[in-house]
Amino acid sequence: MLQKLTRAPFGLTLPSFTLLLMVFGVPITSLLFMSLNAPDWSFVNYQRFLSQSANIYVLLQTIEISIGATAICLVIGYPTAYLIVTAPERQRTVFIVLVLIPWLTSGLVRTYAWTVILGDHGLINNVLVASGLASSPVPLIYNRFAVFVGMVHIMLPMMILPLLSVMYNIDKSLVAAARSMGARPFTAFWRVFLPLSLPGVRSGSLLVFVGCLGFYITPQALGGLRETMLSKLIVNQLLVSANLGATAATAFVLLAVTAVVLSIFGLDLSGSRERVRGAVGTKRRSWLSAQGAMGRWFNELGTSWRASRWQRQLYRAAAQVRWVEFAGAGFMTVVMVYLLVPGLIVIIMSFSAGDFIEFPPSAFSLRWYVAFFEDSTWTTSLSNSVEVAIDVALLATATGTLAAYGLGRMSPQSRSILTMMILMPITFPVVIVGVAAYYGLFHLHLIGTKTGLVLAHSIGANAYVVVIVAATLANFDRRLEQAAMSMRAGPLRTFWRVTLPLIRPGILGGAVFAFIASFDEAVVTSMISGYSIRTLPLRMLENVTQQIDPSIAAVGSLLTLLPVLWLFVLYVLYWRSRGKPQRAHAQAEA
Amino acid sequence: MNEHVKSAALAERKVSAKMSDCVEIEFRAVTKLYGALAAVKDLSLSVRRGEFLTILGPSGSGKTTALMLLAGFVAPTSGDIVISGRSVASVPSYRRDQGIVFQSYALFPHLSVRRNLEFPLEMRGVKAANRANQVGRMLDRVHLADYADRMPSQLSGGQQQRVALARALIADPPFLLLDEPLGALDRKLREQMQIEIKSMHREFGKTTICVTHDQEEALSLSDRIVVMRAGRIEQTDTPEALYDRPATRFVATFLGEANLFEHSEFELRTDLDQPPNTVAIIRPERVRIAAPTAPTCPDQHLRQAVSGTVEDMIYAGPLRRYQVRVGRSTVVVREHVASGQKIFYPGEAVRLDWLRSDLRIVAE
Ligand SMILES: Nc1ncnc2c1ncn2[C@@H]1O[C@H](COP(=O)(O)OP(=O)(O)OP(=O)(O)O)[C@@H](O)[C@H]1O
Ligand SMILES: [Mg+2]
Numbered sequence: 001m002l003q004k005l006t007r008a009p010f011g012l013t014l015p016s017f018t019l020l021l022m023v024f025g026v027p028i029t030s031l032l033f034m035s036l037n038a039p040d041w042s043f044v045n046y047q048r049f050l051s052q053s054a055n056i057y058v059l060l061q062t063i064e065i066s067i068g069a070t071a072i073c074l075v076i077g078y079p080t081a082y083l084i085v086t087a088p089e090r091q092r093t094v095f096i097v098l099v100l101i102p103w104l105t106s107g108l109v110r111t112y113a114w115t116v117i118l119g120d121h122g123l124i125n126n127v128l129v130a131s132g133l134a135s136s137p138v139p140l141i142y143n144r145f146a147v148f149v150g151m152v153h154i155m156l157p158m159m160i161l162p163l164l165s166v167m168y169n170i171d172k173s174l175v176a177a178a179r180s181m182g183a184r185p186f187t188a189f190w191r192v193f194l195p196l197s198l199p200g201v202r203s204g205s206l207l208v209f210v211g212c213l214g215f216y217i218t219p220q221a222l223g224g225l226r227e228t229m230l231s232k233l234i235v236n237q238l239l240v241s242a243n244l245g246a247t248a249a250t251a252f253v254l255l256a257v258t259a260v261v262l263s264i265f266g267l268d269l270s271g272s273r274e275r276v277r278g279a280v281g282t283k284r285r286s287w288l289s290a291q292g293a294m295g296r297w298f299n300e301l302g303t304s305w306r307a308s309r310w311q312r313q314l315y316r317a318a319a320q321v322r323w324v325e326f327a328g329a330g331f332m333t334v335v336m337v338y339l340l341v342p343g344l345i346v347i348i349m350s351f352s353a354g355d356f357i358e359f360p361p362s363a364f365s366l367r368w369y370v371a372f373f374e375d376s377t378w379t380t381s382l383s384n385s386v387e388v389a390i391d392v393a394l395l396a397t398a399t400g401t402l403a404a405y406g407l408g409r410m411s412p413q414s415r416s417i418l419t420m421m422i423l424m425p426i427t428f429p430v431v432i433v434g435v436a437a438y439y440g441l442f443h444l445h446l447i448g449t450k451t452g453l454v455l456a457h458s459i460g461a462n463a464y465v466v467v468i469v470a471a472t473l474a475n476f477d478r479r480l481e482q483a484a485m486s487m488r489a490g491p492l493r494t495f496w497r498v499t500l501p502l503i504r505p506g507i508l509g510g511a512v513f514a515f516i517a518s519f520d521e522a523v524v525t526s527m528i529s530g531y532s533i534r535t536l537p538l539r540m541l542e543n544v545t546q547q548i549d550p551s552i553a554a555v556g557s558l559l560t561l562l563p564v565l566w567l568f569v570l571y572v573l574y575w576r577s578r579g580k581p582q583r584a585h586a587q588a589e590a
Numbered sequence: 591m592n593e594h595v596k597s598a599a600l601a602e603r604k605v606s607a608k609m610s611d612c613v614e615i616e617f618r619a620v621t622k623l624y625g626a627l628a629a630v631k632d633l634s635l636s637v638r639r640g641e642f643l644t645i646l647g648p649s650g651s652g653k654t655t656a657l658m659l660l661a662g663f664v665a666p667t668s669g670d671i672v673i674s675g676r677s678v679a680s681v682p683s684y685r686r687d688q689g690i691v692f693q694s695y696a697l698f699p700h701l702s703v704r705r706n707l708e709f710p711l712e713m714r715g716v717k718a719a720n721r722a723n724q725v726g727r728m729l730d731r732v733h734l735a736d737y738a739d740r741m742p743s744q745l746s747g748g749q750q751q752r753v754a755l756a757r758a759l760i761a762d763p764p765f766l767l768l769d770e771p772l773g774a775l776d777r778k779l780r781e782q783m784q785i786e787i788k789s790m791h792r793e794f795g796k797t798t799i800c801v802t803h804d805q806e807e808a809l810s811l812s813d814r815i816v817v818m819r820a821g822r823i824e825q826t827d828t829p830e831a832l833y834d835r836p837a838t839r840f841v842a843t844f845l846g847e848a849n850l851f852e853h854s855e856f857e858l859r860t861d862l863d864q865p866p867n868t869v870a871i872i873r874p875e876r877v878r879i880a881a882p883t884a885p886t887c888p889d890q891h892l893r894q895a896v897s898g899t900v901e902d903m904i905y906a907g908p909l910r911r912y913q914v915r916v917g918r919s920t921v922v923v924r925e926h927v928a929s930g931q932k933i934f935y936p937g938e939a940v941r942l943d944w945l946r947s948d949l950r951i952v953a954e
Contacts, residue, residue, distance in 0.1 A: 477694070477696065479692050479693075479694065479696040480696050480698060480699075482661070482663050482683070482690075482692070482696070483690065483692055483696035483697075483698070484698075484709070484713075485662075485663075485682075485683045485684040486661060486683055486684075486686075486688055486689070486690040486767075487709055487710035487713050487757075487761065488684050488685070488686075488687070488710065488713040488714055488761075489684055489709075489713045490684050491684070493713065494684070497709075498698055501700045502699065502700055
């Protein structure tokens with residue numbers, strides 16, 4: 001019996017791992033072999049890749065763009081996070097919601113918004129030409145500038161959220177202590193706050209960097225042909241060429257770049273983190289430390305979720321000089337405008353009554369929404385998306401919850417390794433996940449089927465659910481389970497009657513994120529769907545650059561308003577359920 | 591008539607004494623290793639039916655582990671645990687019959703007080719109507735009838751404690767396990783709850799094993815106390831015996847205060863011979879303090895007297911605590927405050943004396 005109980009945690013992760021191995025693990029391993037020309041074993045595919053200067057050019061450009069976008073995100077994100085953390089409580093909550101909304105909005109819609117704003121006949125050029133400031137449209141799009149504008153816009157929340165979570169946990173008394181020892185505000189910041197916030201800088205930068213490496217839709221839509229990313233190359237190869245070995249080699253080059261840059265970057269700043277960990281007393285097995293950098297990379301993802309614990313009171317820098325306040329307010333305004341205005345423009349445009357897209361609209365109507373719902377190609381794709389997303393949410397929530405529950409019952413060593421594996425689909429550049437899933441589903445004859453789409457989306461969604469449910473379980477008091485068992489409730493009844501009701505908010509939150517992840521997915525979908533199943537993002541993708549069909553504005557508006565709905569759902573799930581224990585706490589202390 | 595009642599009661603008590611001789615719970619050489627660390631080492635212990643036994647020890651001494659072993663949440667590395675004559679080492683906790691009060695109560699936060707109390711009955715398949723009855727009676731018993739529909743978070747600490755106790759008792763388990771039951775309460779409430787627990791123990795007669803590091807709690811609640819140290823049992827005895835005749839220096843100093851005569855400059859005169867590796871101790875309240883010139887008592891030949899200087903005097907309500915320097919060692923004296931008593935101030939010379947029979951020899 002005891003043996004059964006100790007083996008059970010691994011059993012609970014089985015559904016997750018079956019899914020993961022089938023769609024990701026096995027195919028990526030055989031792709032690796034294939035890229036190495038197994039069973040003959042040679043580096044032919046890699047040599048061929050590296051021998052073409054065009055490939056090297058794209059590779060370097062990918063790294064360049066990713067580093068550039070990460071740096072810009074950091075430069076904008078750090079002060080933003082700092083200002084949010086030092087803002088008064090109520091403003092802070094508002095700011096966080098404002099950062100979350102674009103984070104939850106479809107990246108496709110945001111890219112579309114920028115084509116509308118930056119295009120040759122876009123908003124800015126219209127204003128410039130109409131006002132006579134420019135005689136002909138200024139080239140704002142199809143260049144590196146537009147790529148950065150679009151990518152930073154999408155990645156900025158990913159930088160801000162981990163920074164926020166780390167900054168919130170910096171003990172406010174430390175800064176105060178430095179000040180009391182005579183450090184001036186800036187010195188206190190430089191010597192105390194900044195070093196302590198470095199883990200957040202690391203997490204945010206890694207997340208953004210890896211995210212950028214996997215990008216291809218935004219650079220393609222905003223950068224034109226010259227700004228090709230390696231991921232675009234991979235997708236092209238996959239869909240056009242029959243040589244899977246070559247495609248796999250390209251994918252592994254991208255993965256290698258990811259690993260190399262990350263380990264350099266990871267090692268750089270990890271010193272301070274290790275020291276902090278040492279002080280806390282976390283022991284790390286020596287054989288694990290080789291994979292430490294990797295492991296930390298996999299764990300970064302959790303950081304952005306931990307950001308949601310923002311009830312913490314924080315240190316508000318006292319005695320701020322007036323002009324600093326003004327500068328801060330101005331900066332925040334610019335950042336928030338940058339983050340939110342594109343979405344707003346899409347929403348307003350969608351109510352235009354004109355025959356083509358215009359801003360500001362001369363008259364308002366719902367005609368494009370009507371057009372959307374009357375066009376069966378749009379409604380079919382919408383129902384496809386909803387159907388797939390619901391299936392994904394159901395499947396991933398089931399497998400992810402079981403896995404999170406099992407992981408929580410394991411020894412820390414096995415837990416960290418298994419978690420690492422489960423999170424791969426959301427920590428690897430997305431295009432690599434796509435290639436692997438394509439290959440895996442191809443062998444299962446599931447390309448171009450809804451089942452295939454559901455499976456491909458579920459491996460990532462499963463990871464989100466695991467992260468969220470595990471975070472909820474971490475706050476769950478295991479003694480409640482022991483209490484139930486001491487009252488003769490068996491393991492199943494204990495789970496059903498005690499554990500499940502108490503972690504339900506986390507499970508529902510995980511389901512919501514699984515739904516969003518699937519509903520917005522375009523990269524993997526474009527590779528798996530084989531042109532036969534069109535989801536809403538795919539249908540949008542076809543229209544993003546053309547702007548012929550104004551219904552796309554209506555779609556974009558719907559997709560932008562959805563996150564507000566999701567935020568509301570999450571608010572109801574989390575904040576309300578959290579209110580109760582807090583009150584209990586206050587009473588217990590009183 | 592009166593005599594008759596008395597003798598009947600006496601007879602009844604004798605019968606129940608016989609009943610209580612049967613062993614309900616037995617630890618047989620139980621060891622629990624965490625890696626190389628023995629959280630509990632070679633623990634052998636018998637608990638009699640109806641007994642209130644307290645496990646007392648400093649932090650990390652293995653008390654919780656011992657309790658968790660008994661509850662079935664932790665499996666012993668070696669040894670066996672026998673409950674009512676049946677080995678339970680391989681029985682999962684949910685197949686055992688026991689009531690547990692957890693340190694932080696572990697009330698289900700999503701269930702009302704009533705539903706919390708119903709839970710153990712439901713798990714045992716009690717019908718809804720009977721459940722309501724039993725819950726009602728139990729709520730009355732713990733004076734919480736008005737709180738039945740509150741959530742645990744809406745109760746005070748003391749009320750939560752009573753709900754936890756009620757929940758552990760309601761399904762009438764043969765024995766009750768309490769893990770630091772009063773640890774989270776303030777002093778006043780703790781005293782109240784001690785009385786409450788004591789009276790419930792008397793009323794329900796449940797075998798109870800309670801873990802605590804609070805010696806006052808242990809002394810006032812228990813029939814017997816087990817003192818643990820580093821995973822081992824140091825001594826098991828009734829509270830009085832434990833305090834009056836500690837077996838080891840650890841027990842003597844952990845339970846109350848003790849003067850140790852280790853390297854005393856004066857020749858200690860005892861009626862007992864002192865084997866090697868032992869030390870003589872005396873409780874501070876057994877030492878008498880007097881002015882050097884005060885007349886001696888008639889029983890002076892049974893006493894030993896030494897002279898010293900008052901170093902410190904603390905007034906603590908009903909007691910006065912002196913610290914007296916005798917040569918190079920310090921002797922603590924505790925004296926009950928009484929009217930007309932002479933008070934000694936730091937620097938004053940005093941004479942201390944004690945009955946030689948009050949000295950105890952304990953192992954190092
Ligand atoms: N799950 C565990 N893994 C490893 N070591 C443990 C574990 N549980 C307890 N220990 C160790 O076993 C020893 C005894 O622990 P236990 O919790 O039984 O002490 P305790 O007497 O209850 O202490 P306290 O009064 O602080 O609650 C301690 O040294 C503790 O560190
Ligand atoms: Mg304990």
